[in-house]
Amino acid sequence: MSESQQLDADRIRTLLESEGDEIKENTRLFNSERYNAVKAVGEGAHEDNRSQAREIKADAIERLPELIDRTRKAVEANGGTVYVADDAEDANRYLAEVADDVDADSVVKSKSMTTEEMDLNEALEADGFDVWETDLGEFVIQVAEEAPSHIVGPSLHKSREEITKLFEEEFDPDESLDSAEKLTAFAREYLGECIDDAEVGVTGANFVLAESGSIALVTNEGNARKCASIPDTHVAVAGIEKIIPSIAELEPFAELISRSATGQDIPQYLSLLTPPVDTPAIDFDSSDEPHFGNGDADRDFHLVLLDNGRREMCEDDDLRETLYCIRCGACANSCANFQSVGGHAFGGETYTGGIATGWEAGIEGNDVAAEFNDLCTGCSRCVNACPVKIDIPWINTVVRDRINRGKDPGFDDVLVDGLVPDEEEPGTSLRKRFFGNFEAVARIGSATAPLSNAVASTGPARKVMESVLGIDARRDLPAFRRTTLREWAASRESRVADPERRVALYPDVYTNYVRAERGKAAVRVLEALDCEVVVPDVGGSGRAPLSQGMIATAEKKAETVAESLLTYVEDGYDVVAVEPSDLAMFRREYEKLLPEAAYERLDGNSYEVLEYAYGLLENGADPDALPAGDGDGVAYHSHCQQRTLGLEGYTEAVLERLGYDVFTSDVECCGMAGSFGYKSEYYDLSIDVGETLADQFEGAADERTVVASGTSCMEQLDSLLSPETRHPVELLDPERQ
């Protein structure tokens, strides 16, 4: 987002229209190719590579100063030069000096995000050098004077037709460039001459090997090979975080990088270069002399290692992981929001997609991250996609928290007094407090239902909500139940005399106050499978405040919930959750919020309700106690965070076991994502993402019962298809109508 435009509803709408189609097609292709490639190599082998890669990165970042030192020694021993640049300006100045020293007129570059970060092209051009991007995607962007929309495919928001128009206008070729082949041939020739003429070749480096002073480059086009070998002077530019100890540590990354990026087992070209290389220099001035012109030029190599905020990131416990990133783009491709709007919305000055928040916060500052950070809904689909296992949603949450605290505390505090949890400093905006403390809203709403529902849904009330809280008036609001799940459960006797197991059913805020029917169904199903069920008096898991970046509040809630639930665990109860986003708190985010022992205990003893039912059936519970499916069709949408935990299969298995014919969606997220879809500026995006899911179910919805595990997903499907979406557990309910 080079123009750093404010991300409002208009901007999002414009991007959805102008770039959405291309972005969707390309990111989804990369995404599905990644899934296929991982499957082909085997989940186990892939997982091993990820663990190894992460360990290597963590270790390398830990001892970065030493590795920088070793790199310098090795490169210098080989005859090259290392320059550690404090910031972009410093690095640009050094590069201009190198170009000046060899009397260069022009510089050719292969793809490098780090030089994008430095705005190297602008700097060199200001110093009078011609600069050519030779990666075709970068070349398109350079000609179009735009910013990259994706870490791996900088121009993937552009259609072939748009590129044809752009190139024909810019270069006025004799023949029309009306196919990808012709465009490629044209660019090959044009850039080929630029490379032959250039005095300096600049490449990035995907990895730097300290021990030998080598760089590794991952490319498909071959331009990096040319930029590194044809000009006599080669400058490789890399962030300091790219250093790993030696060739021995490169292997897992060689396995992972292309598989994660594009689903290739290996890139077309994996260059391992230890410059200055033995390839002779070409002397085009003696074009008829053998031995490549018999020039006597020496090869000259410079490695520029860029800091630009990275050493500070090393010291930052929450941002540090960002430095493990190998820039594969999988977090962007697996992100439903990114698939719709691309990096011109979901990105900062340089970086795009979920991890951009970490990079931009560390390099540019929180202000730049704040421009797009809201687009991460915490759906967590990138977590399993990331080859180095970075907890990308957590980085987004932490930065959101920092942004909240940094904001001017000028908002009207009177209105929200009751909604401000003490732990948050007053910078948190009104809307964040509203959504973050949805539990309080629900409690009051339920106590005064149905009046509260009637008032909230009136025109004037919706107008106020829209203008004060930014809640889009086109969304239906949750209708609060007068009788909560807890009250209902407390008023009835347990039905199981001699239970097989004992369950503490977690009454998440939605199930307790809004979707009580799915909680009741869960109780009856578990009882039918011979479990004693209690519904503890325990509050919100902290998911809502966490999603607003209110970490201190979330932490408090986590402590309270864990304290209460763990007493049940001590008494031999299993914790079962209906809402996957809350279960994901127990099993993922609580690791960050709770002492290790408490987290592990709760993680090990909590289950999603259908996961639990599956376990009961596998261990001898009688499926005949539940109504049979009789071959009825079900269209099932699992929940994003449930899928990240690997739990969607249990729902499918249980439904199939009961005789249902299950069709499962394969979209990454429903687009609603808690409060996200309610926010006015994101309404169109939320609907755009949701439509992909609705399209998948469109044909099926007539003959199939639509079920979804998450509250948000149910709301999105209700609004896009018909208001009859149910939780899968409701199909299992012995009292089902």
Next chain:
Amino acid sequence: MSTGSVEKFQQSLSRLDTASTAVAPDELVSTVADLVEPPAVGAELPFDGLSLADAPVTLDPSPSRLSEAVTGVSGSRMGIASLGTVAVESRAEGDEFIALYPERHVVVVRASDLRTDLSDAFGWLRAEFEEDRQSFILATGPSSTGDMGALVQGVHGPEEVHVIIVRDNE
């Protein structure tokens, strides 16, 4: 170190739209001659007893010969059977240019130099690094791009790759 099989290597190559021919050592020169589309340039092979001296290629070419060449012939001291990958070494003979400029790249690899998979190939690379041979391009199939709106082969590197596998002397 285990060696990968010729059949596996050829299967992998065919998945990459890369043709391959397995020959005996004494058939090498005639095979190269068959596969070369002139004008052709070459880098002398890094193998004892195998040479391009008698093949219809210009070794050690001038810059203009290199630019005009349609075919480039070079050797690879390693192939990866599971992937169809070859190694282009940065040598004074100019392998890197020969393998990069012309539209067609003909690569000569010895059957005994085939490795089973990437992990096996990394074993080889580590050993090479120890011996101070530290610059290789692991090349897999022709160069390609999707940046112009559809997948196209032949960008800055070759559009077509043909691998000659030289069998061991029986």
